[in-house]
Amino acid sequence: MTNDLSQTTTDLFERMRATNPLVQCITNYVAMNYAANVLLAAGASPAMVHTPEESGEFAAIAGALTVNIGTLSPNWVAGMTAAATSANQARKPWVLDPVAHFATQYRRDATANLLKLNPNVIRGNASEIIALGGGQSAGQGVDSGDPVEQAEEAARALATTQNAIVAVTGEVDFVTDGTRSVRIAGGSDLMPKITAMGCALTALTGAYVAIAPDQPFEATIAALTNFAVVGEIAAKSANGPASFMTAFVDGLHNLDAQTFNANARITAQ
Amino acid sequence: MTNDLSQTTTDLFERMRATNPLVQCITNYVAMNYAANVLLAAGASPAMVHTPEESGEFAAIAGALTVNIGTLSPNWVAGMTAAATSANQARKPWVLDPVAHFATQYRRDATANLLKLNPNVIRGNASEIIALGGGQSAGQGVDSGDPVEQAEEAARALATTQNAIVAVTGEVDFVTDGTRSVRIAGGSDLMPKITAMGCALTALTGAYVAIAPDQPFEATIAALTNFAVVGEIAAKSANGPASFMTAFVDGLHNLDAQTFNANARITAQ
Amino acid sequence: MTNDLSQTTTDLFERMRATNPLVQCITNYVAMNYAANVLLAAGASPAMVHTPEESGEFAAIAGALTVNIGTLSPNWVAGMTAAATSANQARKPWVLDPVAHFATQYRRDATANLLKLNPNVIRGNASEIIALGGGQSAGQGVDSGDPVEQAEEAARALATTQNAIVAVTGEVDFVTDGTRSVRIAGGSDLMPKITAMGCALTALTGAYVAIAPDQPFEATIAALTNFAVVGEIAAKSANGPASFMTAFVDGLHNLDAQTFNANARITAQ
Numbered sequence: 001m002t003n004d005l006s007q008t009t010t011d012l013f014e015r016m017r018a019t020n021p022l023v024q025c026i027t028n029y030v031a032m033n034y035a036a037n038v039l040l041a042a043g044a045s046p047a048m049v050h051t052p053e054e055s056g057e058f059a060a061i062a063g064a065l066t067v068n069i070g071t072l073s074p075n076w077v078a079g080m081t082a083a084a085t086s087a088n089q090a091r092k093p094w095v096l097d098p099v100a101h102f103a104t105q106y107r108r109d110a111t112a113n114l115l116k117l118n119p120n121v122i123r124g125n126a127s128e129i130i131a132l133g134g135g136q137s138a139g140q141g142v143d144s145g146d147p148v149e150q151a152e153e154a155a156r157a158l159a160t161t162q163n164a165i166v167a168v169t170g171e172v173d174f175v176t177d178g179t180r181s182v183r184i185a186g187g188s189d190l191m192p193k194i195t196a197m198g199c200a201l202t203a204l205t206g207a208y209v210a211i212a213p214d215q216p217f218e219a220t221i222a223a224l225t226n227f228a229v230v231g232e233i234a235a236k237s238a239n240g241p242a243s244f245m246t247a248f249v250d251g252l253h254n255l256d257a258q259t260f261n262a263n264a265r266i267t268a269q
Numbered sequence: 270m271t272n273d274l275s276q277t278t279t280d281l282f283e284r285m286r287a288t289n290p291l292v293q294c295i296t297n298y299v300a301m302n303y304a305a306n307v308l309l310a311a312g313a314s315p316a317m318v319h320t321p322e323e324s325g326e327f328a329a330i331a332g333a334l335t336v337n338i339g340t341l342s343p344n345w346v347a348g349m350t351a352a353a354t355s356a357n358q359a360r361k362p363w364v365l366d367p368v369a370h371f372a373t374q375y376r377r378d379a380t381a382n383l384l385k386l387n388p389n390v391i392r393g394n395a396s397e398i399i400a401l402g403g404g405q406s407a408g409q410g411v412d413s414g415d416p417v418e419q420a421e422e423a424a425r426a427l428a429t430t431q432n433a434i435v436a437v438t439g440e441v442d443f444v445t446d447g448t449r450s451v452r453i454a455g456g457s458d459l460m461p462k463i464t465a466m467g468c469a470l471t472a473l474t475g476a477y478v479a480i481a482p483d484q485p486f487e488a489t490i491a492a493l494t495n496f497a498v499v500g501e502i503a504a505k506s507a508n509g510p511a512s513f514m515t516a517f518v519d520g521l522h523n524l525d526a527q528t529f530n531a532n533a534r535i536t537a538q
Numbered sequence: 539m540t541n542d543l544s545q546t547t548t549d550l551f552e553r554m555r556a557t558n559p560l561v562q563c564i565t566n567y568v569a570m571n572y573a574a575n576v577l578l579a580a581g582a583s584p585a586m587v588h589t590p591e592e593s594g595e596f597a598a599i600a601g602a603l604t605v606n607i608g609t610l611s612p613n614w615v616a617g618m619t620a621a622a623t624s625a626n627q628a629r630k631p632w633v634l635d636p637v638a639h640f641a642t643q644y645r646r647d648a649t650a651n652l653l654k655l656n657p658n659v660i661r662g663n664a665s666e667i668i669a670l671g672g673g674q675s676a677g678q679g680v681d682s683g684d685p686v687e688q689a690e691e692a693a694r695a696l697a698t699t700q701n702a703i704v705a706v707t708g709e710v711d712f713v714t715d716g717t718r719s720v721r722i723a724g725g726s727d728l729m730p731k732i733t734a735m736g737c738a739l740t741a742l743t744g745a746y747v748a749i750a751p752d753q754p755f756e757a758t759i760a761a762l763t764n765f766a767v768v769g770e771i772a773a774k775s776a777n778g779p780a781s782f783m784t785a786f787v788d789g790l791h792n793l794d795a796q797t798f799n800a801n802a803r804i805t806a807q
Contacts, residue, residue, distance in 0.1 A: 022410045030570045030586050032299045032340075036464035041510050046464065047369070047410035048299050051342035054373035061372065061409060071570075073589035073613060075342060100585070103599065104592035140599060141560045141585035193791065195574035195584065240788025241579050250509025253462065291679045301568045301609075305733035310779050315733065316638070316679035317568050320611035323642035330641065330678060344611060519778025522731065 005182065005268070009222035010261040012212055016222075017043035021210035023203060024062035026050045026080050028070025028099065031199035034245075038200040041252035042226065044207035055079040056086035059094075063210030067119070068097035068199050069110055070142070077110050084117040093120040093209040093216060097202035100142045102131035115162060120216050121209060122158065123167040123202045126151040133158050143192065148174050152269075156181065165216045167205070169198060173224045174269075177217045181269035184221065186228025188235035190244040201227050221266060229263040230255055274451065274537070278491035279530040281481055285491075286312035290479035292472060293331035295319045295349050297339025297368065300468035303514075307469040310521040311495065313476035324348040325355035328363075332479030336388070337366035337468050338379055339411070346379050353386040362389040362478040362485060366471035369411045371400035384431060389485050390478060391427065392436040392471050395420035402427050412461065417443050421538075425450065434485045436474070438467060442493045443538075446486045450538035453490065455497025457504035459513045470496050490535060498532040499524055543720065543806070547760035548799040550750055554760075555581035559748035561741060562600035564588045564618050566608025566637065569737035572783075576738040579790035580764065582745035593617040594624035601748030603632035605657070606737050607639065607648055608680070615648050622655040631658040631747040631754060635740035638680045640669035653700060658754050659747060660696065661705040661740045664689035671696050681730065686712050690807075694719065703754045705743070707736060711762045712807075715755045719807035722759065724766025726773035728782045739765050759804060767801040768793055 022045045027035050032048055039046040049058040052075065059065050065087040067080045087094040096119035101111035111132075124132065126146040127139025133154030138145030148170035159166040159178035168174040173184040191197050204226060208219035230251040238244035291314045296304050301317055308315040318327040321344065328334050334356040336349045356363040365388035370380035380401075393401065395415040396408025402423030407414030417439035428435040428447035437443040439461075442453040460466050473495060477488035499520040507513035560583045565573055570586055577584040587596040590613065597603050603625040605618045625632040634657035639649035649670075662670065664684040665677025671692030676683030686708035697704040697716035706712040711722040729735050742764060746757035768789040776782035 028586070029298055029567055030574050033302060033464060033571060036299050037510065040462050040464055045410050045412050047372075048297070048340050049372070050340060051375070053343065054375040057373045057375070071586050071588060074591065103585075103587070104595045106589070106592040106595070141583050143583050193578050195571060195578055240791040241575065242784040242787035246511040246515060246784060249511035253509040298567055302571060302733060305568050306779065309731050309733055314679050314681050316641075317566070317609050318641070319609060320644070322612065323644040326642045326644070515780040515784060518780035522778040 005221060005266045006261055006264045008218050009225050009264060010257050012208055012219060012222040013226060013260050014257050016207055016211050019211045020045050021063040021207050022047060023206040023210055024049055024058055024065045024083065025203045025206065026055065026083055027066065027068040027199050027203065030070060031068065031196035034196045035200040035203040037249055038252060039203050039207060041249045042204055042207065046203065050076055050079040052078040052082045056082035059083040059086040059092060060090040062092065064092055064206040065094040066203050066206035067094065067114065068099060068202055069101065069107065070099040070199060072107065072110055080114060084114065088117060093213045095119060095121040095123060095202055095205050095209065097123050097199060098128055098132060100139065101128060102137060102139065103141065119164055121165045121167065121205055121220050122162065123169065123205055125198060126168055126170055129158065129166065129168045130154045144170060148172055165220045167220050167224060169201060169224065173228065175217065175221050175224060180217060182221055183267045183269060184224045184228050185265040187231035188244065190235060190238060190241050191231055193241040194245055225264045225266060229260055232263065274490060274535045275530055275533045277487050278494050278533060279526050281477055281488060281491040282495060282529050283526050285476055285480050288480045289314050290332040290476050291316060292475040292479055293318055293327055293334045293352065294472045294475065295324065295352055296335065296337040296468050296472065299339060300337065300465035303465045304469040304472040306518055307521060308472055308476060310518045311473055311476065315472065319345055319348045321347040321351045325351035328352040328355040328361060329359040331361065333361055333475040334363040335366065335472050335475035336363065336383065337368060337471055338370065338376065339368040339468060341376065341379055349383060353383065357386060362482045364388060364390040364392060364471055364474050364478065366392050366468060367397055367401060369408065370397060371406060371408065372410065388433055390434045390436065390474055390489050391431065392438065392474060394467060395437055395439055398427065398435065398437045399423045413439060417441055434489045436489050436493060438470060438493065442497065444490050444493060449486060451490055452536045452538060453493045453497050454534040456500035457513065459504060459507060459510050460500055462510040463514055494533045494535060498529055501532065543759060543804045544799055544802040546756050547763050547802060548795050550746055550757060550760040551764060551798050552795050554745055554749050557749045558583050559601040559745050560585060561744040561748055562587055562596055562603045562621065563741045563744065564593065564621055565604065565606040565737050565741065568608060569606065569734035572734045573738040573741040575787055576790060577741055577745060579787045580742055580745065584741065588614055588617045590616040590620045594620035597621040597624040597630060598628040600630065602630055602744040604635065604741050604744035605632065605652065606635035606637060606740055607645065608637040608737060610645065610648055618652060622652065626655060631751045633657060633659040633661060633740055633743050633747065635661050635737060636666055636670060638677065639666060640675060640677065641679065657702055659703040659705065659743055659758050660700065661707065661743055663736060664706055664708055667696065667704065667706045668692045682708060686710055703758045705758050705762060707739060707762065711766065713759050713762060718755060720759055721805045721807060722762045722766050723803040725769035726782065728773060728776060728779050729769055731779040732783055763802045763804060767798055770801065
């Protein structure tokens, strides 16, 4: 399975770059610039369109939608809802990133309502996925307080309940559709020291599911592998989080299929 | 004309840096940080003041106003309208950047209303300017799907109808007042790979028209030449979009009049 | 006093990094990404939670709250008010950054109302602090038009009236509790050329008061010293504002207690 997935994800990588998919990102204020630059460097075309007056109309045009609740407020939640509803109607895939959804009642309610709109992929850190499964997480704010391994059971259960792909990202990532599961190694321990890294990965997952809506499991693995491979390369020349960020975005731009394939470390579970 | 314009724009460059003009930017969430850093590095003083409770009052204080509809919503459109109205009353120049105005009905309506408030300069990519002239553009999202040359006729017509300077930016930029026209060469093919580059250029155009409100044609050419010259220099040391961005902002800061003049490539049409 | 403060602030620096305090930042759109990256690199955990539906609930969870009015609007002012009120109730310290509060009536009113909620620390540039004391400042927008020295009297008066720590940042910083005062040297003349540097410093001040709520004077000095020390180091390798920013964030991440202590330049007044 591993070798198969390395080749499949490499093929998806090449197809994503050749297709330059239009990805609608409704993300938080912190992440908007970085996520857009990550998508452009990786080969996609980002569009930040959030207000309910137009978010639904745009979701029907875009190849995929990504929703991140990092800095939510009523107008934004309305925009997310309109966009996700429209994506469903237009049969466009959408990805949910429930940032710190457990922190406040407002955030819990918004997340519960978004889950009813059937995201095709859910990506979070370990604390977020554990809490989504009803477990007790160690997270307080946006940073994870739990290791990925501890979220694997919750991820499988959530994938089954939601009929969605669930990705838990951290030191070693975990992706499951409820039945199949993989771990993806790579990246760098500088990545949690950079804000919006997870949000940008959610956006990139949108680029992959846009070009492979019938393969959301493989598309999600491809997006995470893309990050893991480039993160590992970028770490080699970084002196700290900011120079890592520069090397990472440059690395996304410069990555080729051969390097992707040679450095992908996907392990079936 | 070319030699004259090189000298005129170099003079405007020196004057802008000496004056440190205060530029009110109502721009999108993606661009705000980058546009502010670009203005500071180039020698201007940015102020992001958007809400209708104060945007009009501030427009009378600032040297110029720039409006970019990238991530618009009702409160922001109200703020843009109040600011542009006030700028007109105070005889301060203002610049419109109609990002992806063709993408949704909400965006089309907002743009039509802003155009009624007589922007002194309109800057967009080729797809945006073609669509503003009523033509069929290949654009879907915020990235241009058309070459600049194809937008030149629409730009001239729009400049005449709106009695405004129209700038189409891309591989080679085009600026017209309806009668006179120039092309500006330079820049780098990495520039479309960085989000908010056009938005930042709109903001910088505001800095130039602030110090030369009676020469909006020359001021717009100066802003675009500033970007083209520094973009060409930055590309030499860049390994990808992120290191380009660093070199570009550093380059704006370090540019002197002699280098500006020696590298300006403005051609009258 | 100087040597004592160097040691005290070095101790606070070590404690802050060991504690990884959760800091709620209600800041402007321009600063959000940069402030979050600065906090992460410095060793804190930022959370941007602004909407009144949840900002109060979150303020009771966070270690400290920071409020910056850079790009305010009604929903944000409501969120700031709810959060500051909750911080007071939960006895969590909070820091106010009254960006360009003198520029418009809306901004003056919002600032007056926030001051009634008793911020523990107020940080601004010289023009802002002079104007808060009722004096005539030379500022127009967000950039200071006055030297720090000219704001020292206003700062002392404001500290006494508000029963708060007041920090004036500029070429040489000034911190006072109304009775005691210090100057902090260091930094770089590139720092005012980077947007949101002051906003990020406000956020970092939140991280320090979170771990030393009973020592707001020393905590504020520690935050400013942290910036001054790293700014001076970063300037050595910078070619302009953008490469400075990269070196600065990397430098925050790499700073150790010995370097902090050896380079702290705090002078009692």
